[in-house]
Every structure is written in structure tokens, then in C-alpha cells.
Amino acid sequence: xxxxxxxxxxxxxxxxxxxxxxxxxxxxxxxxxxxxxxxxxxxxxxxxxxxxxxxxxxxxxxxxxxxxxxxxxxxxxxxxxxxxxxxxxxxxxxxxxxxxxxxxxxxxxxxxxxxxxxxxxxxxxxx
Amino acid sequence: xxxxxxxxxxxxxxxxxxxxxxxxxxxxxxxxxxxxxxxxxxxxxxxxxxxxxxxxxxxxxxxxxxxxxxxxxxxxxxxxxxxxxxxxxxxxxxxxxxxxxxxxxxxxxxxxxxxxxxxxxxxxxxxxxxxxxxxxxxxxxxxxxxxxxxxxxxxxxxxxxxxxxxxxxxxxxxxxxxxxxxxxxxxxxxxxxxxxxxxxxxxxxxxxxxxxxxxxxxxxxxxxxxxxxxxxxxxxxxxxxxxxxxxxxxxxxxxxxxxxxxxxxxxxxxxxxxxxxxxxxxx
Numbered sequence: 001x002x003x004x005x006x007x008x009x010x011x012x013x014x015x016x017x018x019x020x021x022x023x024x025x026x027x028x029x030x031x032x033x034x035x036x037x038x039x040x041x042x043x044x045x046x047x048x049x050x051x052x053x054x055x056x057x058x059x060x061x062x063x064x065x066x067x068x069x070x071x072x073x074x075x076x077x078x079x080x081x082x083x084x085x086x087x088x089x090x091x092x093x094x095x096x097x098x099x100x101x102x103x104x105x106x107x108x109x110x111x112x113x114x115x116x117x118x119x120x121x122x123x124x125x126x127x
Numbered sequence: 128x129x130x131x132x133x134x135x136x137x138x139x140x141x142x143x144x145x146x147x148x149x150x151x152x153x154x155x156x157x158x159x160x161x162x163x164x165x166x167x168x169x170x171x172x173x174x175x176x177x178x179x180x181x182x183x184x185x186x187x188x189x190x191x192x193x194x195x196x197x198x199x200x201x202x203x204x205x206x207x208x209x210x211x212x213x214x215x216x217x218x219x220x221x222x223x224x225x226x227x228x229x230x231x232x233x234x235x236x237x238x239x240x241x242x243x244x245x246x247x248x249x250x251x252x253x254x255x256x257x258x259x260x261x262x263x264x265x266x267x268x269x270x271x272x273x274x275x276x277x278x279x280x281x282x283x284x285x286x287x288x289x290x291x292x293x294x295x296x297x298x299x300x301x302x303x304x305x306x307x308x309x310x311x312x313x314x315x316x317x318x319x320x321x322x323x324x325x326x327x328x329x330x331x332x333x334x335x336x337x338x339x340x341x342x343x344x345x346x347x348x349x350x351x352x353x354x355x356x357x358x359x360x361x362x363x364x365x366x367x368x369x370x371x372x373x374x375x376x377x378x379x380x381x382x383x384x385x386x387x388x389x390x391x392x393x394x395x396x397x398x399x400x401x402x403x404x405x406x407x408x409x410x
Binding site for chain 1: 201203206284285288289290292293294296297302
């Protein structure tokens with residue numbers, strides 16, 4: 001079962017994202033900031049990470065820099081999922097190693113489309 | 128709206144657009160045509176049907192047809208047909224058309240433009256491999272309203288996120304307030320035309336690739352067969368047709384044949400190819 005880690009300081013966003021990801025047959029774990037997210041990655045590297053930008057302790061951008069600095073951290077597909085929707089932010093995220101970018105608010109179709117595009121959608125949900 | 132009025136409306140839609148509305152779709156008519164009533168200051172659906180029967184307003188008839196057509200689409204919808212374009216069709220025609228360096232593509236139900244623009248972006252990405260090529264992308268639809276939106280090329284945040292890879296968004300779109308507008312060089316690659324598929328489309332010329340996805344499902348079997356036969360007639364002998372995931376030519380027409388290696392991809396059936404016809408298809 002594909003493993004999805006959701007890193008977001010909003011409990012509501014984590015809950016909504018979890019419901020969507022579980023609906024797409026992902027196994028899901030949650031982290032409330034980048035530091036907790038890195039610990040989760042050390043325990044088990046996810047297939048895909050949904051990552052908020054603005055969070056206390058460690059923000060999403062710093063998390064991504066740390067993650068991509070390690071050889072094993074190259075593997076997960078990282079999807080920024082944030083209210084920051086200007087083109088400069090998106091470009092920064094891509095330069096730092098993000099694979100995709102979702103501008104909040106989002107819905108199930110958008111998330112499913114991004115997962116499909118990245119090739120991480122579990123087989124039972126692929127087109 | 129009485130049963131007789133509903134039947135009259137169904138007959139009108141079928142004659143005008145080919146839309147085969149089943150008797151259980153009364154709710155759809157009521158939900159979609161209420162805004163047309165408001166716009167034309169008509170107090171009820173019964174009144175709307177009477178106006179259409181009287182044939183007093185072309186604008187009302189057009190608005191009614193447009194309101195009943197489904198325009199749902201998104202960039203790179205279903206992914207597969209675009210992977211096929213990039214991995215199979217483009218390499219094939221780059222080779223087959225190397226002497227003429229010309230490729231003609233038709234999106235037969237282009238709606239708000241996401242399908243032709245998706246192809247245009249793929250072609251732009253492939254441009255370094257295609258020096259000196261002349262590409263025509265003709266995109267047609269029955270709704271002038273959606274064609275205007277397509278030409279303007281503005282999309283909201285939800286629309287640009289459904290299926291469009293973020294790198295293509297950054298590369299080919301500009302943020303305008305809370306909207307995103309596709310780049311002028313991509314817009315310029317697509318030639319939008321008003322077209323009703325039940326009418327003759329021979330004037331469009333011959334095409335190498337035809338995308339006709341998720342529109343034939345709204346037609347009855349006879350019209351579907353007729354449209355497919357006429358599409359086959361304007362396809363190049365080695366042309367390709369892409370239908371929607373739930374659509375097939377099987378049992379509908381023998382003018383086209385499924386490519387067994389690629390789901391949704393059809394070619395002309397050489398054995399049954401009819402001579403090129405210029406008659407408007409009857410139903």
C-alpha cells in the first residue's frame with residue numbers, strides 16, 4: 001500500500017487530506033511541522049509527501065531542503081500544498097526539489113490528478 | 128412543463144445539436160434552463176418551450192442548446208490520450224510527415240480550450256525536435272460562449288490545477304489577479320471554430336490526428352455512427368482518432384478500427400473505407 005505523509009500545522013487540513021488520501025487507498029501518517037516530518041521520514045520514507053509551507057518550528061521549505069540533502073530523501077514525491085500561490089513561491093519550491101504544487105483550497109479531484117501525474121496513485125485508482 | 132412540452136424540447140435539442148436526452152433527464156432540463164429563462168425574462172419552462180416552438184428568437188434557441196451541452200474538461204484530462212500523443216503519435220508523424228513537415232490536429236469538442244492547449248503545450252515542448260514544421264490545431268465546439276472563454280485563455284485556480292503539471296503552469300501561464308492566462312504564443316497555435324457536429328465538416332480539410340472525446344456519448348447510435356463515418360472520411364489514410372475512455376466504435380461503425388496496442392486509439396479501416404463523401408449526414 002502506498003504511503004503518504006501529510007505535514008501541515010492545521011489539524012483540519014490534515015484531516016481533510018487524510019480522508020482524500022485514504023479514499024485513494026494510501027496508508028497515511030501525519031506530522032504537524034517540518035521537524036516532526038523529518039523524524040517520520042527517518043522512521044520510514046514515504047512514497048509521497050503533502051507539504052504545507054508556513055508552519056512553526058520548521059517550515060515546509062526548510063523541510064524540503066533538509067530532505068533533499070540526503071540520498072534517501074531524493075525518493076519521495078513532494079507536493080507542496082499551500083495558500084502561497086504567487087509564481088515566485090512556486091518557482092522557489094520547484095528549485096528546492098518539489099515535484100508538484102497545489103494551491104489551497106483544493107479538492108479531491110485536484111489531489112488525485114496530481115498523484116496520477118506523479119505516478120504514485122495506487123494501481124486500483126489509476127486510469 | 129407538461130410531458131408534451133418536455134418531449135418537444137427533447138426533439139428540438141436532438142434536431143439542433145444531436146443531444147439525445149433520455150426521458151429521465153427532466154431534472155437536468157429544469158436545473159440548466161432556469162438561468163436561460165431568467166436571462167430572456169421568460170417566466171417558466173413552458174413559456175420557453177412555446178417561444179422555441181414559435182421560432183421567434185435565434186438567440187434563445189442558441190442559449191438553450193448551449194445551456195444543455197456539457198462542458199466539463201480539464202488540462203491533460205485522463206492523461207492517457209496525451210501520453211499517447213507524446214509517446215506514440217508525435218514520433219509516428221514526425222517520421223511519416225518528414226517530407227511535408229506538416230501536421231494537422233482537430234479537437235472536435237474543444238469546450239473551454241484545455242484539450243487543444245494541452246496539445247499545444249506538448250508541441251511547444253517538442254519544438255526543438257520539429258524545426259520548420261507547420262502545425263495546425265483546429266479546435267471546434269457548438270457553444271460560442273465556451274469558445275470565447277477558450278480564446279481568451281483565462282482559467283481560475285481550480286481549472287489550472289486539474290491535471291496541469293505545475294512546471295507547465297509556471298512556464299506557459301501568467302498570473303492576472305486571481306486568474307491565470309495562457310501565454311499568447313500558445314493561444315496563437317489554436318484556431319477556434321464554431322461547429323455543430325451534426326452538420327457537414329468537410330470544409331475543415333484533412334487531419335492527421337482527431338480528438339473527439341466525451342461528446343459522442345450524448346448522441347444516439349445512428350448519429351454516432353454518422354459522425355464517426357464522417358470523421359473517418361476527413362482523416363488522412365494513416366490518420367488517428369482518439370475517443371473518450373468510455374466510448375467505442377465497436378458495433379457502431381466499421382469505418383474505424385481499434386489499435387489493439389493502445390486504448391482509445393483508432394485508425395481508418397482500410398478494408399471498409401468508403402469513398403470520400405460530402406453529403407450532410409442524415410439521422
